[in-house]
Amino acid sequence: MFEILENEILAPQLHRLVVRAPRVAAARQAGQFVIVRAAAGEERIPLTIGDADPVAGTITLFVQAVGYSTGRIVAIPAGGALRDVAGPLGVPTHIGQWGRVACVGGGVGTAVLYPLAKALAAAGNEVVTLIGGRAAPYIILRDELAVFSQELVITTEDGSLGRQGFVTAPLAEMIADPARRPGAVFAVGPVPMMKAVAALTRPAGIETVVSLNPVMIDGTGMCGGCRVVVDGEAKFACVDGPEFDGHRVDFDTLSDRLATYREMEAAHRCRLAGKEAA
């Protein structure tokens, strides 16, 4: 059992959990994730390790309750426990020196982005952070990101905070301006966002790293369910990724495969709603 020490609501449906997992905290590097099961019988759910404190033996998870299993995870109050936490999994982010780096986050992807951006800044990169969301309440980790970001640009689809529109607009401006042009771009968010970012940076020849989120089970390379197509070849995101060269990823196959269980997931969400109502 892995004790939950803190469970804080950051935004609608978005929780920050601090979990006691000393071995994971000690081994973890930026870009890695854990597989979590709330309780016996539940799904195995991949979640990025947002932060870690090896001394306290804790890790921080940012969990967006999008469906049944993430809903079960965030419903456990501080003092409760997760049945299983396994990791750290995946290849750590390659933290290079690019000079200026644009870190682009969308939705809960911003939480996944946070540890990367932090590590990039710590390595001496000038980090420009661009985060987007549906509306003001969905913009998360602003203050945390501002601590190490040279510049922080916010966009919302409804214009309720920052610029109206998508993050790709300010990114396009950055690329067009020789004085602000980034040496590398890190993009984490919904698949269409990552695809759009890669489309922007490809003609400009800017190295672009994306963090992919296919459906996973074991997270150890055993099942092949998390396969993504990179350069025409099948890669297992849990062991070969989750970060890949955005210019080589087949995003359409990824979004299509992510839809595999959509109907069944909707049925599970109803069941969760039923439980809450009861």
Next chain:
Amino acid sequence: MTAPLSVKEQLAIPRVKMAELDPELRRAGFAEVNRGLRLEEALREAQRCIQCKSRPCVQGCPVEVAIPEFIGALAENDLPGAAAILRRDNALPAVCGRVCPQESQCEAQCVRGIKGEAVAIGYLERFVADWALEHGERSPVDANSSSAGRAVAVVGCGPAGLTAAGELARKGHQVTIFEALHDTGGVLRYGIPEFRLPKTIIDAEVAELQALGVRIECNVIVGKTLTLEQLRAEYDAVFVANGAGLPMMLDIPGENFKGVYSANEYLTRVNLMGAGRDSAATTPIVIGRHVAVIGGGNTAMDCVRTARRLGAERAMIIYRRSEAEMPARLEEIKHAKEEGVEFLMLTAPLAIGEDGKGWVASLRCQRMELGAPDASGRCRPVAVAGAFFDLPVDVVINAIGTRANPLLTASAPELGLTRWGNILSDEQGATNLTGVYAGGDIVRGGATVILAMGDGKRAAAAIDDYLASP
């Protein structure tokens, strides 16, 4: 006690038939198909063994179970005696009695098979082992080990790891098993379905190990959570048995359509996570109406029989050679047929087609014929020019095999590997690193439960010797 039979009378006894669940009832769930022998049946079958002096059957068993001796004890209705003999050579007899390919191992060598049918060694092994589990017979602790009380880490909780842990604990060592998944058993739990191997048997075996003092820590991925280096620093010896768990891809067009699974993913969803069969399970699975399983081994049989139980109207095996070449156990093939599985032999997959929305809709197949035998002695399948056909299917399962999972070995570059990524070890399981031993599928590639257990046992003996040496 009945009077001993004459050899003539022994030879006249026909081989026992095991009671099986009715094929119609099987489709309703995952109940075990083989129902086990009754005591009278087991006693009678034991009398078929003529106690050969040369013990050919023993040569056929990879761990050299003392077959005539345990059967002899059983024939005298000495069940505790039979169980004790069995346990000396085989740590998981209730498992092996169910899943060993007996027809190509122990039973293949039985002299009674020359003129008739071999003694049903597997059934008898299962009978004695189940009796022992039911009657709480504990394995003896060997107090004679010279090196007792050292700490040993075991990586992987499959048959190889479980066996090594049990042997080492009986010798008095403090053993900790580190397992990547959230539960024990390895392939025994996530791969082999309950209709062949009930999970209660694995639970009982694991409980026995725990009673011996073995600690099991799940959710620890060696190479990620802890490194092999850390284990070497903290433990006096390490046994690596992390299995072969990296699915090979078909490498045909359409492999990423929705509804294409590797056997590992399909079986893990159903067996480990309860998808499709446990109404409380929250892990989803695509239930196919027409399911094609590619491959001819035990894994393929497990997938196709599972698909049938989950409700497939057509569940098909697609295999590029003929039935005679299929590596699956004969019993699985027989059971699959009884359950209505279709066998499309001499058929190779060429491409997977979709329905316009990314879901599997068809499997394009190539007809094959058998050509000249290849290096392995099996006839090589060759394509029949122009002979294609399209099979309407909505789920395709790839059961062509697995390779060594590089997760652990990639993080331990100093560990010697074969060019296929399997760990190099000697007969005793010793690797090139002092105090590090390895066995099971990570050394052999996909093999069998009993070979993995044999490795665990030999390595445990070698580790005990190593720990005793000054």
